[in-house]
Amino acid sequence: MQITVHKHYKEKEVLVPQLIEGFSDSGDLIMQGTRNIIKSNILGEEKVVIKFFQKPGLFKSVIYSFFRSTKAKRSFEYANYLLEYNIPTPFPIAYVEEKSGLGLLQDSYYICENIDYDFTFRELIHNPLFPERNIILEQFTDFTFKMHQARVNFLDHSPGNTLIVKRGAGEYDFYLIDLNRMKFETLSIEARMDNFKKMWLSKTMVKVIAKKYADLSGENEEKLQQLLLKKTIAFKAKTTRKKYLKRKLRIMK
Template identity: 75%
Template sequence: MRIITHSKYKGKEKALLQLVASFFNEGNLIVKGSRNTIKSNVFENEKVNIKYFKKPGIVKSIIYSFFRSTKAKRSFDYANYLLEHNIPTPFPIAYMEERSGSGLLGDSYYVSQQIDYDFTIRELIHNPLFPERNIILEQFTEFTFKMHEANVNFLDHSPGNTLIIKKGEGQYDFYLIDLNRMKFENLSIEARMDNFKKMWLSKTMVKVIAKKYAELSGDSEAKLHKILLEKTKGFKRNITKKKWLKRKLKRK
């Protein structure tokens, strides 16, 4: 098992490896997926999250072993990049990779500090009367704008992947999670609006975000509203179409 730790956790590799070794027997389950599992645990009196990436199939194992960074490594590296650019994310502690004698990737893990959050954007989508909804959306837009200015194209910018903490009246902090799918590039205004499309925005939410992003970027509010509305509608149509096709194929 190979382990890479943040400099703040140097000398604690053995203890971290022991923590991961007990992953399936200890800790509290947060997410159980077909390929990834997330648990919370305690490491030296500190709450941590451990994300387990199941051993990939042979083709992906070869790709991740020799041609592309593993999901665990990307999560760790991208978290460090975000923090270097003052974009909050749970602090990256370490990542571990199991390798066979031939160097092929087996199971891997990513360990980060746990964030005790209050809600996500998902709650705002389902509740139009959510307290301070527009204020939160405006601050979320500022958060996303800052991310774009740092050349971050977060490919999984979806309702559940930004944790929100209420700091006080009208004051909120945002933390990115599920980091392993990102591109680092200069984004055009169209690409920036496209990055919001997975948020499943209502027409009202589109208006709020377009107005705030226009203030921050200096672009025309009408222009941004048009692009964002088109991107949002197109994404929703594609999802609806895919669901319809799946139902149709199941009936056959």
């Protein structure tokens, strides 16, 4: 077991192994996917979140062991990068990699701060009458603009990966989660609009975001609106097509 702990949590490093060893039997389940499991638990006296990445297949195990950082390590390093540029994300506490005698990756874990959030971006999509919806959209656009200015291309910029905390009337904080898929590069205006496409925006939401992004960037509002709408419609069509084909394949089986 290889443990890397943030310097601010060095005094709690000795507590990490028991948290990992008891992962299956303790803690509160947040999400269980086909390969990943997320739980909350207590580290010392602090509530934390632990994301478990199940052992990859042989080929990916070799890749992650010798050629590419593991998802747990990337999550930790990317979180540190975001915080360096004042882009909120749950504070990265540690990551753990379990390897075989041959040095091949087995299971891995990422531990971060627990955020008591009020809702995610998903609620804004499903409820057009959500309180202060346009204000939240404008502040979310500002948040994303700052991310783009910091050369962050968040490849999983989707509705469930932004936690939203209400600080007061008309004031919101945003936190990025599920960080292991990012690129760090200068983004063209087209790439910036493309980065919004997975948010599943309505035409009304597109107008609000395009106007705010135009104000922040100095780009033409109509140009951004057309570009963002084009990207959004294409993504929705592609996703719908994939779902349709999957259903057809299931029926054929």
